[in-house]
Amino acid sequence: MFVGDDWAEDHHDIELMDSAGRRLAKARLPEGVAGMTRLHALVGEAVGEGADTAEVVVGIETDRGPWVRALVTAGYTVLTVNPLQAARFRDRLAVSGAKSDPGDAHVLADMVRTHSHELRSVAGDSAQAEAVKVVTRTHKTLIWERTRHTQRLRHALRDYFPAALAAFEDLDAADALELLGKAPTPAQAAKLTTGQISAALKRAHRKSVTAKAKAIQGALREQHLGQPEEVAAAYAASITALIAVLATLNTQIKTLQGQVEAHFGRHPAAEILLSQPGMGVVLGARVLAEFGDDPDRYASAKARKNYAGTSPITRASGKKKVALARYVHNDRLIDALLTQAFGTLRYSPNAYAYYQRQRARGAGHNAALRQLANRLVGILHGCLKTGTLYDEATAWSHHAELATS
Structure with missing residues (x-):
C-alpha cells in the first residue's frame, strides 16, 4: 500500500495506491486526531483482511510534527520527500505545469511506489535527541x-x-x-x-x-x-x-x-561528542540535534558527510571534471561543524597539520576548513558507531603515515 500525503497547516490531501499504480482511495483529511483516525480507516478498508501483514509506505514532504510522529507510531514506513524532488517528479508525469493538492498527493504516492529505494525514511531519533x-x-x-x-x-x-x-x-x-x-x-x-x-x-x-x-x-x-x-x-x-x-x-x-x-548532558552520546577536538557543550548539542541519534540513519561515514554538506559534489562531463562545494545543506549543521573545525586548529596538532596541507595545495581558508570539517565528521561517525571516545593518534594515524611517506 502506497500513500501520498500532501500536507498543509490545517488539512492533508491523501491518495492510496496499490503496487500496480491503481488508485484505491483519495480524500482530504483534517489535521489532528480526527484526520489520523480517518486515514487509518481508509487504509483498513483498502487492505481488507490482510491489514495485519500489509506494509504501508507513506510519502510526505516533511519529517517532523505530531502527524508524522503518529504515522511512525502506527507502524507505517514514512519516507521524507524533498519538495524539489517532488517538483521534478511532477514534471515527469505532466508537462502542462498544472498543479493541485490532490495532484501532488498522487505524485507522492506514485513516487514512493516506484522510487522508495532512493528515498530517506524518517529518522527514528530518540525523545532525548528530539x-x-x-x-x-x-x-x-x-x-x-x-x-x-x-x-x-x-x-x-x-x-x-x-x-x-x-x-x-x-x-x-x-x-x-x-x-x-x-x-x-x-x-x-x-x-x-x-x-x-x-x-x-x-x-x-x-x-x-x-x-x-x-x-x-x-x-x-x-x-x-x-x-x-x-x-x-x-x-x-x-x-x-x-x-x-x-x-x-x-x-x-x-x-x-x-x-x-x-538536555545534552543527559544524552548517552554526550561524552563521545565532548571528546571530539574543538567541541564544547553548546556546539556538541547542536551537532547531536542536527545529526540525530538514529543508529541506522547513516549507512557509512560517506553518507553522514553527504548529509552534513561537507563532502564535495563531483560534476563530470566528457573531458571536464570538477569538484564543487555543496550549497544545498543544513545551515545549522554546517555552521556548527565549521566552528568546530576552526576550534581544532588550536587544540589538535594533527588537525592543524591537515589544514596546512590543504592550504599548501592552493585551497583557500574556507575550502581548507570545509575539508577539515569533512574529515572530522568521518572521525565522529567512527566514534559513534563503535561507541569509543576520540583519540588523537588513532583518528589521524592514516594521515600521519601519508604525511611522512
Missing part, C-alpha cells in the same frame, strides 16, 4: 535574532550617534546596553560621569574598570557630525526600543543555554 533539537534550535535562532537587532542598532547609531560606535566594542553587551539606555543621545552621553560608567562596567563584570571608564567617557565626548535635536530624539526613541529587545534576548539566550546544557 528534546535537544528543540532547545538548541531555539537557542541558535535567538542568537541569530540578537545579531540582527545588534546590526539594526549599529546602523541607527552610525546615522546619528557615531561616538557610541567608537566607545563600545560590543553593542549587545550588558554595559553598552545599560549606558545607551541611560543616555541615548550624544548630548546626554557627553554628560555621563566616570562614576556612572564605572558602575555599569562593574555590573557587567569588566576588568580594568577605571581605564575603560575614562576611555569610554573620552570617546563619548569627542566631536562628530550629528543630526538636528528633533531627529536625534526620534532616533533615541528607536534605539531605546531596540535596547529593550536586546536585553530580553540576552536574558532568554542565557536561560536557554542552561536548558541546552541540561
